[in-house]
Amino acid sequence: MDKTAQSVWDHCLQFIKDNIQPQAYKTWFEPIRAVKLTDNSLSIQVPSKFFYEWLEEHYVKLLKVSLTKELGDGAKLVYIIRMENTYGNKKPFTEKIPSNNRPSVPSQELDVPLKNKNPELKNPFIIPGIRNVKIESQLNPNYSFDNFLEGDSNRLARSAGLAVASKPGGTSFNPLLIFGGVGLGKTHLAHAIGVDIKDKYPEKTVLYISAEKFTQQYIESVKKNTRNDFIHFYQLIDVLIIDDVQFFSGKSGTQDVFFHIFNHLHQNGKQVILTSDKAPVDMQDIEQRLLSRFKWGLSAELQSPDYETRISIVKNKLYRDGVEMPFEIVDYIAKNIKTNVRELEGAIISLIAQSSFNKKEVTLDLASQIVEKFVKNTKREVSIDYIQKIVSDYFQMDVSTLQSKTRKRHIVQARQLAMFFAKKYTKASLASIGSQIGKRDHATVLHACKTVDNLAETDKQFRKYIDDISKKLTL
Known part of the structure; x- marks a missing residue:
């Protein structure tokens, strides 16, 4: 029976499959297609240059042994890189590369000439021109479970x-x-x-x-x-x-x-x-x-940490920095900065810095000054999504209901309040606010803000809505 490209490759695959992990086989060998057999040269199709380089880097010996078994000592392997271009109407390009031949490819071996024969960046984290497929994790070892304190909120x-x-x-x-x-x-x-x-x-x-x-x-x-x-x-x-x-x-x-x-x-x-x-x-x-x-x-x-978790976070931060502080100050900071962990730690850092640089004793008065500035600076950092959540929760509805097209009076008022507070507490444009709150235009947001202002002066119940939600947003 005459050998075909497919039959030769099938036999190679049987050998390869017995010698590597199933997952590696599935990832690196199942996508390959046998294309052509000429004398003792087998051409196989792979989906990208990165794929070809990985095979040459990790499996070239295995490929050589399997191919030699089928075609003898003079066996050759040629890669055909065929990458489908899914953008525009350009033809997919094809490039032939003989195995173990890493230099630039002679032009007559290209079915479609490539504009750039220089190796492209394969690993997005590696500097261009350096051949390296090692993948660095980009992880920060300072972030660990040990210093991620557990509480009800997390x-x-x-x-x-x-x-x-x-x-x-x-x-x-x-x-x-x-x-x-x-x-x-x-x-x-x-x-x-x-x-x-x-x-x-x-x-x-x-x-x-x-x-x-x-x-x-x-x-x-x-x-x-x-x-x-x-x-x-x-x-x-x-x-x-x-x-x-x-x-x-x-x-x-x-x-x-x-x-x-x-x-x-x-x-x-x-x-x-x-x-x-x-x-x-x-x-x-x-x-x-x-x-x-x-x-x-x-x-x-x-979720935002509760009081006990905030106390633990402050104590842990002080312990890691080797700083001792009276409990009344720890308690004061934990009670007054409720929003998030980053602000808590920021306040501690500011307090320690003020104390050491200005040679001031860490007192309740100093803590009060730091916290007051810190809370003032962060109070307006409220997102439109957060506003929508607070308003929706207040009126006991889903955010999707708030954003819906319905004209029911209580939902319309909730939506108008969300737009009003978004204008008040964020730096977003009217168009951006409208886009995020139910895909409305800037004119709708402007109308909503005027309506809220008018109702605040004439409707006591509506005034209470505004006061209640304001308190929730400025906690």
């Missing part, structure tokens, strides 16, 4: 994080989505999970990246026509941590590429950890197919 998220760190990809918490307001510890917890996994499983590839950086890398890959390389790079990751995933909002290309990466990782038992400033149900301009995947695992909320 117990679920912290416990889920510990479970994921013990068995990444092996729990029902996949993906794990950690959400909550500013300064509550989302990034800290995400890093802590990654750091713990690296300690327990040094062989696993863990990567932390912000959604903004991920988007920038994706845009760069589209410009350079290396989209497939970008995808293959992220498909290598065992534990992918993406911070501030709400940044994908409205970015359809980034959402599409992340959708495919997420599917690959999830199907292959890899762990995905996401953080967001809002729950999936409150995310806007994110595709439904992506939102549904965010809900596959566990969404755990980080």
Whole structure:
């Protein structure tokens, strides 16, 4: 029976399959296609340059042994890199590279000439021109479970994080989505999970990246026509941590590429950890197919810390900095800064700095001055999403109801109040406020603010609504 490219490759695959891990086989050999057999030279098709380089880096000996068994000592392997271009109507390009021949490819071996024959950036975290497929985790070792103090406000998220760190990809918490307001510890917890996994499983590839950086890398890959390389790079990751995933909002290309990466990782038992400033149900301009995947695992909320947790946080911060402070000052700070952990720690740092630089004793009076300035500076840092949540909770309705098109009087008033407070407490434009609160225009927001002002003067009950919600927003 005459040998064909497919029959030779099938025999090679049988040998390869017996000599590597099933997961590695699935990732690196199943996508390969046998294309042509000429004498003792087998041409195989791979989906990207990154793919080819990885095979040459890690599996060239295995390929050589398997091919020699089939075609004899003079066996040769030629890679055909065929990358589909999904943008515009350009033809996919094809490039042939003989195995172990790393220099630039002679032009006659190109089916379609490439404009740039220089090696593109394969690993988005490596400086261009340096051939290296090592993936650094980008984790901050200072963020650990030890200094992420547990309280009622974060117990679920912290416990889920510990479970994921013990068995990444092996729990029902996949993906794990950690959400909550500013300064509550989302990034800290995400890093802590990654750091713990690296300690327990040094062989696993863990990567932390912000959604903004991920988007920038994706845009760069589209410009350079290396989209497939970008995808293959992220498909290598065992534990992918993406911070501030709400940044994908409205970015359809980034959402599409992340959708495919997420599917690959999830199907292959890899762990995905996401953080967001809002729950999936409150995310806007994110595709439904992506939102549904965010809900596959566990969404755990980080809430503002309670008094006991705030006391623990202040004491822990002082202990780590080697500073002693009377309990009455610790108590005063914990009682007066309620919003988030970042502000608590910031106040402590300011207090210690004032005391040491100005050689002042740490007194209740000094603490009062620091806290007063700190609370004043942070009081207006209120997001439109937070305002909508507070107003919705006050009127006992969902945010989606608040944003809906309904003209029921109590819902319209709640919506108008949300717009009024958004104008009062944020620096957002009227157009931006309208867009985020039910996709209204700036004229609607202006009308809402005037209506609230008028009702405040004529309706006692409405005035009470304004006072109550103001207190909640300025706590």
